[in-house]
Amino acid sequence: MSAEHLRLYSYWRSSAAYRVRIGLNLKQLPYETVPVHLLRDGGEQRTEAFRDVNPQGLVPVLQHGERLMRQSVAILEYLDETWPEPPLLPTAARDRQRVRAIAQAIACDIHPLNNLRVLQYFSHGWHVPQPERDAWVQHWIQDGFAALEAMLADHPSTGTFCEGNTPTIADCCLVPQVYNARRFAVDLSPYPTILRIEKACLALPAFEAARPERQPDAPEAS
Structure with a gap:
């Protein structure tokens, strides 16, 4: 098409x-x-x-x-x-299931809890102070990343990327969430497998070109 x-x-x-x-x-x-x-x-x-x-x-x-x-x-x-x-999904059904599970662990379980509209409601609806909002975000990213690290580390299907040696939808979801974690000053040292996969992804032009700071609507660096 x-x-x-x-x-x-x-x-x-x-x-x-x-x-x-x-x-x-x-x-x-x-x-x-x-x-x-x-x-x-x-x-x-x-x-x-x-x-x-x-x-x-x-x-x-x-x-x-x-x-x-x-x-x-x-x-x-x-x-x-x-x-x-x-392909962004593997051939075997069990491998596709694993990719989708990793992607959904990020997109459904981690990301919604630190999304902009949630944080804005904390601020404007409940008047939650900034330190408490930051602690909320950090807690849920750390909780989710601890689970992801366990899913990825030493798993026989984990390769250069989340599943095997080519990037999948799981990696498309992982890299932006690591970016978010850095925005909110999350200590990433407990997650070496996540960091290793992120590094491999960002070495690829497709990931590098997608970085937020490279987008046409990104503010100019001061």
């Missing part, structure tokens, strides 16, 4: 959008970035115009032709089914 007219509604620091950028880059699919600033003027994701694109008011959204795709992991699977090479 033609990759023409791929348009990604994105925010430079959104880890969910970061996942999809990695997937698009691994597939070597050209795409147009449509920035959606999640903080400016109360958040452009809350505007009526963007709600027409995604009623959830979330990024990313991938537009392929006239069809709008939502939810980052579902978008990654769509990319893999539509453009099978290089």
